[in-house]
Amino acid sequence: MSKFLKRSAQGAQVPHEKRTSNQETVKMPLPSKIVLSMGQHIGAPAAPQVAKGDQVCVGTVVGKAGGFVSSDIHSGVSGTVDGIITITAPNGAPQTAVVIIPDGKQTVDPAIAPPTVTDLKSFQDAVRASGLVGLGGAGFPTAVKLAPKNLDEIDTLIINGAECEPYITSDNRCFLEDTQFILDGVQAVMKYLEIPRCVIGIEGNKPEAIAKMKSAAPAGVEVKELPCRYPQGAEKVLIENCTGREVPFPGLPSDVGVVVMNVTSVAFVGKYLATGMPLTTKRLTVDGDIIKEPKNVEVIIGTPVRELMDFCGGFTEEPGKVLYGGPMMGNCLASLDQPILKNNNAVLAFSKKAAQLPKATNCIHCGRCTNACPLGLSAKEIVQAYNDGNVELLIELNADLCMSCGTCSFVCPAKRPLAPSIALAKIMMKNGGKK
Amino acid sequence: MDNKLIVTAAPHITSADSTQKIMGRVCLALVPTLIASVIIFGVGSLIVTAVTVAACVFFEWAYC
Numbered sequence: 001m002s003k004f005l006k007r008s009a010q011g012a013q014v015p016h017e018k019r020t021s022n023q024e025t026v027k028m029p030l031p032s033k034i035v036l037s038m039g040q041h042i043g044a045p046a047a048p049q050v051a052k053g054d055q056v057c058v059g060t061v062v063g064k065a066g067g068f069v070s071s072d073i074h075s076g077v078s079g080t081v082d083g084i085i086t087i088t089a090p091n092g093a094p095q096t097a098v099v100i101i102p103d104g105k106q107t108v109d110p111a112i113a114p115p116t117v118t119d120l121k122s123f124q125d126a127v128r129a130s131g132l133v134g135l136g137g138a139g140f141p142t143a144v145k146l147a148p149k150n151l152d153e154i155d156t157l158i159i160n161g162a163e164c165e166p167y168i169t170s171d172n173r174c175f176l177e178d179t180q181f182i183l184d185g186v187q188a189v190m191k192y193l194e195i196p197r198c199v200i201g202i203e204g205n206k207p208e209a210i211a212k213m214k215s216a217a218p219a220g221v222e223v224k225e226l227p228c229r230y231p232q233g234a235e236k237v238l239i240e241n242c243t244g245r246e247v248p249f250p251g252l253p254s255d256v257g258v259v260v261m262n263v264t265s266v267a268f269v270g271k272y273l274a275t276g277m278p279l280t281t282k283r284l285t286v287d288g289d290i291i292k293e294p295k296n297v298e299v300i301i302g303t304p305v306r307e308l309m310d311f312c313g314g315f316t317e318e319p320g321k322v323l324y325g326g327p328m329m330g331n332c333l334a335s336l337d338q339p340i341l342k343n344n345n346a347v348l349a350f351s352k353k354a355a356q357l358p359k360a361t362n363c364i365h366c367g368r369c370t371n372a373c374p375l376g377l378s379a380k381e382i383v384q385a386y387n388d389g390n391v392e393l394l395i396e397l398n399a400d401l402c403m404s405c406g407t408c409s410f411v412c413p414a415k416r417p418l419a420p421s422i423a424l425a426k427i428m429m430k431n432g433g434k435k
Numbered sequence: 436m437d438n439k440l441i442v443t444a445a446p447h448i449t450s451a452d453s454t455q456k457i458m459g460r461v462c463l464a465l466v467p468t469l470i471a472s473v474i475i476f477g478v479g480s481l482i483v484t485a486v487t488v489a490a491c492v493f494f495e496w497a498y499c
Binding site: 012014329332336352357362364366404406412414415420 | 440441442443444445446447448449450452453454456457
């Protein structure tokens, strides 16, 4: 009854647009070159380990992790290093990248072999060596996530299969096509981290995935059907829906005894333990209103987006916006020459008409943004405080708790850009009051 | 061939609802009240309503 009357943390009903949901993943042939960004993860960028003219094989380390919270970068092709260049990262900053021209042979690096895992330390080392980062989109180095300080307090592993963004269906395909790898990965994480219980959260718009996981799941692994309300895939929302626990602020999931992993990430762990091949390919959804042949594609990381677009039939008209990720939280590409990154799970292309957002009008104080915010923040008050430059009020309103999910902007009837303003407010808090 | 792509901050979609639609629903909700007004106070209430609406629309256009 109380849930029915609850007027806060409602989230939003976003369009599903899961048109590629039932299509088998297609493997894309070798691109003309791959561009491997050294910063495809949260944390310090990797340092290039190769120079122009070097020969590399599939799985060769071309970038070494730049610290503890960082990740190795591996080549997905065998070929010659064409050079070290500077590209633009999705956030607009410059980023070093290694360009490799494939020779077509796809020779596997002789050092590649299934890792020897006997205990927690060797498991963590193996995950680190695989170059795995959060494949749900955040790109957090998984080896760091699987080494929480309070490991003995962790009692639940949550697998994030919500996939709440419109258009994206790559996690759904992972459930249906990589079922055994998912279970192998879950079993490995539960075994080495000594976690007794696992909950796999899947949104209700994926009935085949729910049915398949329910029938395949062993004891200790349960499947939870989630409501189809954005942002079900947000870590804190997912934890509350699957376990009833609320992550304190400031805090991490490990503070409530939980480790959350995306389903594609855990499937990769299962695959890596069996094959030893590090993270070099990615399944992602290509869709949008101007893509000729929307589909789920297995693409080599570093493939230029332009070539991926051509593989999907190209555009039916001139593109307005091309996004990495979904329409709620995705980043716009400035150029089609930018490459596919480890943490991309979709590339969406929209027409100029669809790319135009309605003009913002005055706030009518309707309160929809405050009702919708999954973290209980008051978007309109934060934006007002930001416009006034009032940092004390921003701190009081917990503006730095905002995860930029975009639900507030989505529900606003006045079409005000709340989420970007709150992002600016967070920067203002960091700079101590200067805009 | 290389046309400029639009780059804006997320989110890139908004809900179908808008301020106009909300206010439209408000006006609709006030129609029974207007009918009751006419019944209780007579046709004069319609004239009052018309003058008020015209004044509001004019001054909002002029000043906002």
